[in-house]
Amino acid sequence: MIMFTEEQLMTFSYTVDFGEPEWLKIYYHGISIVSTIISFFSMYVILFQSGKMDGYRYYLFYMQFAGWMMDLHLSTLMQFIPLFPVFGGYCTGVLTQFFGIDDSFQTTYTAFTICLVASALNSCFVRKHQAISKISSKYLLNDIPYIIVIFLLNFYPVVAATLLYLSMLSKDNQVILVKEVYPNLVDNFAHLSNYVVFDSNYWAIIFFAFIFFGCTYTLILIVTTTYSMFRTLEDNRKHISSSNYAKHRATLRSLLAQFATCFLIVGPASIFSLLVVIRYEHSQVATHWIIVALTLHSSANAIVMIITYPPYRNFVMLWKPNRSFRFSTTQRSGDMNTRIHTERSFAVTMTSSRS
Template sequence: MYNIDFAEPLWMVNYYHFIGISSLIGNIFGIYLLIYQTKELGEFRYYLLLFQVVCTATDLNLTTFMKFLPYYPINALGTIGYCSQWFNMPTHYCMLVCLILTYYESECLALCFFQKHQKIASVIAVHVFPVYAKIIGALIFLAFPVYPMIAMQILDVGPEKQLEYIKRDFPDYYAGFSTVPHFAIYLDSPLLYSVYSVVLLTMGTIFASLVFVNTDLIRLMVRLKPQISPQNYQKHVEAIQSLIVQMLVAGLCALPLFGVAFILAFQLKNGQFIGRIMFVLWTCHSTINMISLFIFFPPYRRYLFKKLRINRRSLFQVAASSVMT
């Protein structure tokens, strides 16, 4: 019997509140910067803006509207967010929404890489993909979530039958789950583990594609440099720096998903606590992303230094005037 705590962990609830507010502020600030402070990036900033908007939607769902609580190593999740509390939305559908958003967040980042790659490739007429290849690739990426969604829908036992299922297969936890207002539980089966495998394989494939495209981008940039002005070249460099930073942060924050798969595959005794830590790490993506961009992305860094200099000047003027008076 696993030691599963069915009470709402106060530290995790407070963390969701904190990271939800900080992520929302960071994402809105990022949207503002992309619209008004990165015009030198041209139309490419709209692709970055799309990625930022999807990040905002994903974070709002994870930290505000859904708020997942794992009951690992049993394949069960609870929700304490507004969608469940106010609208009585089943946890199963909350999970599907977050799965889709997470998929498309990673795919929007891949789209940014691909668009920049093709923009540079078209200038030097190297590695330019034909239109049909782009359409096929887009359809494949859009179809990635279809299998996991269909499979999870098959595995869902429904809110009415969940307690019956637990009483039959997990009688030791029946009393605990009876106190949980919103949760979803899934039967251990090859179909369930195929879903985990497909999700992890897809995320790994997307990340590997990003690495491959980025490697080719570096080679293309070497050939591009003699053909354009230093100013235009610097714009391309800065855009690629932004993508690399966000790729590394996304890869780092996706690692908890592999941690969750490890917990479920090996039925770890302390799986619930480890799972909570994995969810905490997963939801801090946007905060880490914005901090990283302010450190490594020149347009954001220039904006920050400009504001800091203005603030320092204003403080100095106030201090000087107070001394004079």
């Protein structure tokens, strides 16, 4: 059971605002539109402007789609209003207003979508590692082990969501928890049609341990595969064409840049965990900004992907796929032909004058 001092219990009625922040509601609507536009554009670019890229494009598409799902759920379907320092909150989105979906289920699905983004990222690194490993056949997984690895990576969100759902209290137990732990807020909670509050029970501890394991595993996977991929490229640089070498390095750098945007998820989650422990007085406002950071992820990831991968960047800048490359090639060819023609004319002239 979560425990507080008597002084903390007496001040909860003054530090917790049960109203819906107007600015947060406006932000939810705005970021939902922006995220959808940017995400759909990035998915179009991946599918139709990737040139001769192999099946890796579908893994990139998967990552963008997972990020959009997370943003859509947080900003439109759920619209969570946190009540910190109370460990809980309530939902005001489409799922609540039109479908009456329980807040506990919506919170569970939030964990699923966040973990799905991490799983999609891991899948991209594994798939890219497979493509580069084919150069030397070193560390290359066979079909069955590869399928098993991808399956386990993408089964992680299901396990995480299940553990979180098992840690949820029943509605009756949530009412009891509010009366025992937040006695000054009983009347406030009574005016809410639906809400969710959490307790630090056995399943909750397992859930957080599993999340910590997933974060650690993701970091190890990305570091080891990245080192292996760069090492393979450098060791086999003489055996592959310069264009393939440049393509692999550009793709890998772009993927690492997209990994950096995951700090918009990891950072807020870490701050959230810290707030749970220290019970910061103004933690409700802080959790509002944590949600803002989370909903920026898919847009930031899409923009970073387009900026850091040359074919996508050229398409956006010129609005024509690979036009700059074709133009440059044609221009260089034309210049070369002109120079050759000029040199030949000059040679003929010199020969005639000597005669």
